[in-house]
Amino acid sequence: DNKASFLIMCLLKYLVVEAIPMESAAGSHSMFTCEPITLRMCQGLPYNSTFMPNLLNHYDQQTAALAMEPFHPMVNLQCSSELRMFLCALYTPVCTEYGRMTLPCRRLCLRAKGDCYKLMDMFGVTWPEEMDCNRFPDCDEPYPRPVDLLSRSDSTESPISVQRDYGFWCPRELKIDPDLGYTFLGVRDCSPPCPNMYFQRDELVFARYFIGVVSIVCLSATLFTFLTFLIDVSRFRYPERPIIFYAVCYMMVSLVFFLGFLLEDRVACNAASPGRFRASTVTQGSHNKVCTLLFMVLYFFTMAGSVWWVILTITWFLAAVPKWGSEAIEKKALLFHAFAWGLPGCLTVTLLAMNKIEGDSVSGVCFVGLYDRTALRWFLLVPLGLDVLVGVALLLAGILALNRVRMEIPLEKENQDKLVKFMIRIGVFSVLYLVPLLTVIACYLYENSYRTVWETTWVQERCREYHIPCPYQVEQTSRPNLSLFIIKYLMMLVVGIPSVFWVGSKKTCFEWASFFHGHRRKE
Known part of the structure; x- marks a missing residue:
């Protein structure tokens, strides 16, 4: 299979020539089998199976999902057509028939970071050191990308402008079941913190x-x-x-x-x-x-x-x-x-x-x-x-x-x-x-x-x-x-x-005294 051979060659080049310090993560995959991708963000990609731990040593998809949370606003705002693909390739790497891992290419990383750095600064999200683009191999994308992510503007500007107010977004911690009908700051299915x-x-x-x-x-x-x-x-x-x-x-x-x-x-x-x-x-x-x-x-x-x-x-x-x-x-x-x-x-x-x-x-x-x-x-x-x-x-x-x-x-x-x-x-x-x-x-x-x-x-x-x-x-x-x-x-x-x-008077005192006196006499 030419595609599989190409993936392996990219991996070898990355490990030998680039000398990226991920040997422990790579070696740990040899005993693992493929598992279906359960992360919502990574549904609908050209591949549907991954394996854990990933390159960042997340040992299950739930841990990987937590690490991806800070990038959700940027993905939703579509600051880059490459960001979702890059994140999924890193946090839920494609699992081949040989059980070998693949890495996202440097070009994919540079595009995603270049398109989104202004928006990331606005959200207070920093580009993690372990996602430094120089750590990834200089190769073409080792897998086909979805059609909706292929469309890309010829303009060098970001697809959206970050110099505006996006309104209130409900944090994941404050999201509520839709059936309850909660609202917070005009956003449905959201509630204030307690x-x-x-x-x-x-x-x-x-x-x-x-x-x-x-x-x-x-x-x-x-x-x-x-x-x-x-x-x-x-x-x-x-x-x-x-x-x-x-x-x-x-x-x-x-x-x-x-x-x-x-x-x-x-x-x-x-x-x-x-x-x-x-x-x-x-x-x-x-x-x-x-x-x-x-x-x-x-x-x-x-x-x-x-x-x-x-x-x-x-x-x-x-x-x-x-x-x-x-x-x-x-x-x-x-x-x-x-x-x-x-x-x-x-x-x-x-x-x-x-x-x-x-x-x-x-x-x-x-x-x-x-x-x-x-x-x-x-x-x-x-x-x-x-x-x-x-x-x-x-x-x-x-x-x-x-x-x-x-x-x-x-x-x-x-x-x-x-x-x-x-x-x-x-x-x-x-x-x-x-x-x-x-x-x-x-x-x-x-x-x-x-x-x-x-x-x-x-x-x-x-x-x-x-x-x-x-x-x-x-x-x-x-x-x-x-x-x-x-x-x-x-x-x-x-x-x-x-x-x-209004009731405080001498007459009230006499009435209470008579009440207690009469109660004692009955006893």
Whole structure:
């Protein structure tokens, strides 16, 4: 066979004349047999069998595949028509019928390196010393190349321009099964790394414990408010009754955050798969049942809490302006409940249908708008912003009406003092609610404005590590400050604590004392 003889002659010339120090690798092949090529990159070549170890002493194809990974972007971008053939000839050498190995020719190496060196520099990939073109024989290609690789431009320039931004490429470590429908930075079947892509492990531990402590405080305050209501239900009538439902909502919110503290990364993150080259990634969508449940409870009661505050301002407005009594307002209770629970329910179901659930590796829970800015704007900023506008308008109208009553209508000193105290309680409660809520909205607005810069900075810092295209001409770089996220979570929980100030009075102390005294007498 002339072809086989030619291969052997090239090999002998390479080993004897060029004196390339690969004798150990060459000699080790004498006892090996051919095996089918399993590497995806090297499918469809003129040969379909190889043998291991190869010239670089990779003893199996899986090890060779790992070594080839840094060159995948260059192959995909087709910077050279010779690169794929050269890499496969080196990492999965052709296996002849005699069990002898062949080497890629020097000309093939020089073409591949010359065409791709600019793009390799952009990706942070260096040409390995063991791939020095001078180490390969000066001969023609010892095997036919595929037709699609024969076509070559007459221009001396690279087939593609490297002076442009190629966008985000999903690293192999962050790739997810297509059936899950994950998305990261606009790329499908990709997910952010876990733990958080912006912060170090010690920062995340501090944030996790901080959130856990604040959630316990909020849970205690709201639970006390709800239990006080259960002791004497008749005490809290409309227009005050919405405060109880408001407290229940934030009791559930703080409970979810406390569960996130206990669960750590077990729900918000997908476990790593070392055998499949996958790192731990952020959970997305509704395939994780625990993550879905935490999201539903957290989002539903967060939205419901803000709606109950609006309803509280409505009841105060009805009591102050048209002078409705408790019985008249209570007749609208069914409408209040339908609105307070129905609207958050519709939003929650919509997000489930859109598969917008995302794991939060900072708090350990699952929420929305953590990586998807569109969901952040329409399902957090817009509803919370409308609640603030409507609530503040009604609140101011009610306070002005009460003040007008105090100034224009003569009242007994006792009734005058009661009205002043009521107005002060309304004002204090509103400030204690609005300041945290407005802070949360400000944090969301800041995230929405700077998240693109944070993501670009992260890609620029990690592109060489992940072997993906680096951003071209980055105008601005910035990293998020952990204090921003800590303030956001603090205010999301503190907003539930004002309810305890409304029930905090001497009457509440007497009720609890009577409750415990009566319980002891029954025993």
